[in-house]
Amino acid sequence: MKALEDAQAYVIAAIQPLGTSEVPLAESLGRVVAQPVVVREPMPPFDNSAMDGYAVLAADVTQVPVRLTVLEDVAAGSVPTEPIVVGTATRIMTGAPMPRGADAVVRVEDTSSPSRDEVVVASSVRRGDNVRLAGGDMKPGDVIVVPGTRLTSRHLATLASAGIDPVVSDLPTVAVMSTGDEIVDPSTPVLKLGTIRDSNRVMLMSMLNELGVPVLDLGIIGDDPRELRSAYETAADGADVIVSTGGVSMGDSDYVKQILSDLGGIEFWKVAMQPGKPFAFGAVNGVPLFGLPGNPVSTFVSFEQFVRPALLTMMGARYVMRTHIEGTMGEDVTTSSDRRVFLRVYIEMDDQGSFIARRSGGQGSNMHLSLSRADAFAVIPVGVGSLSAGDHVTLEMFRWPEGRGFND
Numbered sequence: 001m002k003a004l005e006d007a008q009a010y011v012i013a014a015i016q017p018l019g020t021s022e023v024p025l026a027e028s029l030g031r032v033v034a035q036p037v038v039v040r041e042p043m044p045p046f047d048n049s050a051m052d053g054y055a056v057l058a059a060d061v062t063q064v065p066v067r068l069t070v071l072e073d074v075a076a077g078s079v080p081t082e083p084i085v086v087g088t089a090t091r092i093m094t095g096a097p098m099p100r101g102a103d104a105v106v107r108v109e110d111t112s113s114p115s116r117d118e119v120v121v122a123s124s125v126r127r128g129d130n131v132r133l134a135g136g137d138m139k140p141g142d143v144i145v146v147p148g149t150r151l152t153s154r155h156l157a158t159l160a161s162a163g164i165d166p167v168v169s170d171l172p173t174v175a176v177m178s179t180g181d182e183i184v185d186p187s188t189p190v191l192k193l194g195t196i197r198d199s200n201r202v203m204l205m206s207m208l209n210e211l212g213v214p215v216l217d218l219g220i221i222g223d224d225p226r227e228l229r230s231a232y233e234t235a236a237d238g239a240d241v242i243v244s245t246g247g248v249s250m251g252d253s254d255y256v257k258q259i260l261s262d263l264g265g266i267e268f269w270k271v272a273m274q275p276g277k278p279f280a281f282g283a284v285n286g287v288p289l290f291g292l293p294g295n296p297v298s299t300f301v302s303f304e305q306f307v308r309p310a311l312l313t314m315m316g317a318r319y320v321m322r323t324h325i326e327g328t329m330g331e332d333v334t335t336s337s338d339r340r341v342f343l344r345v346y347i348e349m350d351d352q353g354s355f356i357a358r359r360s361g362g363q364g365s366n367m368h369l370s371l372s373r374a375d376a377f378a379v380i381p382v383g384v385g386s387l388s389a390g391d392h393v394t395l396e397m398f399r400w401p402e403g404r405g406f407n408d
Contacts, residue, residue, distance in 0.1 A: 001017060001105060001201070001270045001271065001273075001277070001338075001339065002269045002270065002272065003272055003382075004155070004271055004272055004273045004305065005342050007054050007269060007279070007281075007306070008305060008340065009261075009270050009302060010281070010308065011281055011309070012244070012310065012313055012320070013311060014281075014288065014354070015288065015310045015313045015314050016314070017169060017171055017313070017314055017315075018170040018171070018172060018240065018314055018315070018316075019169055019170045019317050020034040020035070020169055020170065021167070021170055022039055022165055022167045022168075023165065023166065023168055024163050024165055025156060025159055025160055025164075025166070025347045027152045028151050028159075028165070028171075029152070029153070029156060029212070029361055029362055030080060030150060030151060030153060030157065030212035031148065031150070031151055031166070031169065031171045031212065031315075032055050032148060032149065032151075032168055032312075032315045032316040032317045033145050033146070033147055033166050033167070033168055033169075033316075034147055034148045034167050034168055034276035034316055035070045035112045035147060035166075035167040036143045036145070036146060036147060037143065037144050037145035037159065037162075037164055037166055038142070038143055038144070038185055039138045039140055039141065039142045039143075039144055039162050039164075039259075039357065040140060040162070040164075041102070041140055041162070041163075041208055042134045042135030042138065042139055042140060043137045043138040043161055043374055044132055044134055044135075044136065044137060045096065045134060046097050046098075046134050047098040047131060047132065047133055047134050047175070048095050048096060048097055048098060048132050049092045049093065049095065049096050049105045049131065049132070050094065050130045050132050051094060051105050051107050051108070051130040052093050052094050052107070052112075053092060053105045053106045053107045053108045053109075053111065053130065054068070054070070054089040054090065054091055054092065054105065054106045054108070054111060054121070055066065055074075055080075055084060055089060055091045055092045055098055055102035055104075055105050056084065056088075056091040056099065056102060056103075056104055056106055056121070056125070056127070056148065057084055057085075057086060057102065057103060057104070057260075058090045058103050058104040058107070058124075058125055058126055058127040058128075059086075059398065060086060060089075060121075061104075061106060061121045061122050061123075061124045061125055063124075063172065064121055064122055064124050065112075065120050065121060066120070066375075067118055067119070067120050067121075068087060068088055068089040068115075068118070068119050068120075068121060068123070069087060069088050069089070069117060069118060069319065070089055070090065070091055070116070070117050070118060070119050071084070071088050071089070071090050071099075071233055072090055072091070073090075073091045073092075073152060073216055074092045074093065074096045074097070075093045075096055076085055076090070076093050076094060076095035076096045077096075078096065079093075079097055080096075080097060080098070080099035080100070080283075082086070082097060082099060083100040083101040083125075083270065084099050084101035084102040085101060085196075087107075088352045089119055089121075089244045090102065091119070091247075092105060092129065097199070098131060100260050102124050102126040103128065103131070104127055104128060104130065104131060105129065105130035105131055105275065105361070106121050106123065106125050106130075106256065107123070107130065110123035110213050119391060120151075121256070123311065125349060130339065131192065131404050138162065139356070144158055144159075144162065145158070145159070145166065146316055146318075147318075148316060148318030148319075150312075150315075150317055151166065151168070151317065152276075154197050154282040160288065160303070164285060164324060168361070169314075169315045169406075170315075171212065171213045171214060171315065171318035172214075172239075172240035172241050172311060172314050172315065173213070173214045173215070173238065173239045173240050173241075174208050174214070174216065174239055174240070174241045174242075174243055174311070175214055175215075175216040175218055175219050175232050175235035175238060175239035175241070175242045175243070175398050176201055176204050176205055176208070176215055176216070176217055176243050177201070177218040177219065177231055177235065177242075177243075177244045177245075178198045178201045178219075178220045178221070178244070178245050178294075178296060179220075179221045179222075179223070179244055179245065179246040179247050179256055179289075179294075180220075180222070180223060180246045180247065181222045181223045182194060182195050182196055182210050183196060183197075183198045183220045183246070184196070184197055184198065184220070185196070185197070185198060185220065186198055186199065191346055198220055198290075199368065200246075200294065200296055200299045201217070201220070201245070201297050201340065202217075203299065203300065204243055204245070204299065204303065205217060205302075206221065207303055207308070208311075208322060211308070211311060211312070211315075213231045213311060213315075216235065216238050216239045218231050218235055221244075223247075223255050224255070225255050225258075228255055228259050229259050229262075231245075231262070232259060232260065232263055233263070233282050233284070233285070233291075234284040234286065235283040235284065235287070236263075236286070237285075238285040239287060240287065240288075240314070241287065241288050241289075241290070241307075241311065242287055242288070242289040242290070243303075243307055244289070244290075244291055244292065245254070245291075245292045245293070245294050245296035245299050246293070247291065247294070247386060248268060248278045248280045248291040248292070248293055248294075249278040249293055256408055259290065259383075260280065260284070261283065261311065263284045263286045264282055264283045264285060264286075264289070265282045265283060266280055266281070266282035266283075266284075266289060266291070267280065267281055267282055268280045268291075269281070270338075272338065272339040272340060273301065273305065273321050273339050273340045273341070273342065274335070274336050274339045274340070274341045274342070275293075275295065275298040275301050275342065275365035276293060276297075276298040276299075276301040276302040276305065276365075277293075277298075277339070278293045278298075279293070279302055279306065280292075281289065281306070288310065289307055289401075290302075290303075290310070292307075292308060293365075295365035295367070295380050296366065296368055297344070297365045297366070297367060297368075297370075297371050298365045298370070300371060301342050301377075304322065304396075304398065305378075308320070308322075308378065309321055322396050322397060322398055323358075323397050324379070324391060324394050324395065324396055325355060325394075325395050325397060326355075326393075326394060326395070327347070327354070327355035327356065327357045327392070327393055327394075328354060328355065328356055328357065328379075328390060328391065328392060328393065328397045329356075329357055329358075329378065329388070329389055329390065329391050329392075329393050330356040330357060330358040330389060331359065331389050332376075332387070332388050332389055333380070333386060334385065334386040335358065335380050335384075335385060335386065336385065337343065337382070337383055337384060337385030337386075338382065338384055340379065340380065340381055340382050341379070341380040342377035342378075342379060342396070343357075343359065343363060343377060343378040343380060344359065344360045344361070344370045344371055344373075344374035344377065345357040345358055345359055345360055345365060345375065345377070345378045345395070345401070346360045346373055346374055346375050346376075346401070347375045347376060347395070347400075347401050348360060348379040348401075349401075355395060357362075357376065357393060357395055357402060360373040360374040360375075361373055374398075374399070375397065375398070375399045375400065375401055376395040376396055376397045376398060377395070377396040377398070378392070378394070378395055379394045379395070379396050380393070
């Protein structure tokens with residue numbers, strides 16, 4: 001069997017990044033930044049008030065209470081017209097530009113107004129208090145997003161404030177197909193004996209949608225050599241990556257293996273992991289192909305360990321593997337010791353905030369329910385074979401607990 005780390009390294013080394021494009025900000029969520037994003041102007045662009053209150057000279061309010069003459073009101077979006085001089089103040093709203101001469105803002109809570117033209121300040125302030133200085137967040141020339149960063153809503157807000165459309169890596173189009181005569185459409189109301197609904201394709205397309213990549217859906221391909229060859233050739237013509245499920249296990253039909261061998265340099269591996277041992281990788285007419293096993297949990301694990309990292313590599317991401325955290329097993333488990341085991345678990349937190357992992361259900365590679373209820377894989381290394389309740393374990397997170405539904 002091939003070690004998982006060796007298989008992953010082989011796959012990643014074979015993947016080439018795509019080109020780059022400048023895209024509108026509204027279309028860049030989840031895209032990977034390809035060039036440093038550099039600020040062109042200070043942010044904030046002008047000195048402004050951090051509070052509703054009164055813009056003053058700090059030296060005027062060292063001894064309080066003190067009465068000051070109010071010159072004008074300045075709301076956010078308006079511009080002050082009167083400079084602050086000794087003995088004066090401007091009523092100012094949060095975000096409004098600071099008047100010339102003012103060097104601090106007194107909170108409205110620390111004042112009283114005997115008349116519209118006067119304010120009594122009851123609390124002293126220091127120079128710079130409650131003032132946001134121009135460039136205090138970002139200065140021209142600052143690099144605010146580095147290459148390899150996948151853009152989140154927080155990045156987009158920062159880019160929007162700076163008025164920048166990012167240059168990002170192009171997205172790979174991924175062709176997806178399920179193979180096998182036993183596979184039928186998910187909408188099939190009544191199953192005939194020996195058939196199963198196609199859950200793999202639905203799952204894979206959803207996972208690809210979560211990555212934001214375009215999908216070419218080739219549907220279900222039966223065990224027919226001509227149909228299979230045509231589907232793989234169509235995929236190679238229209239996509240940057242091909243992902244198929246079924247036909248890579250030892251007992252499967254020879255059609256998939258024979259056709260893939262004819263079309264390109266495809267290797268069929270036994271990877272030392274459970275579930276997901278059978279795996280095929282190579283290229284069809286130069287297009288990377290991932291042949292995943294047909295059992296749904298094996299498909300999921302193989303996608304997580306190979307396809308997702310490869311796609312993120314193709315997209316130029318700095319970090320391509322899922323986050324690993326340390327947790328504790330909440331129960332005894334016994335597994336295979338000759339391969340790395342990905343145990344489906346859900347996560348609880350104890351009173352100290354530590355993560356406790358418990359099996360989310362049956363661990364058969366055909367069992368959907370335990371996968372839908374899981375937050376993570378408890379990763380059990382080769383040579384271990386069993387863990388006891390209380391043992392430390394590495395958790396590979398693919399969902400955080402707050403994302404669970406009521407019945408999960």
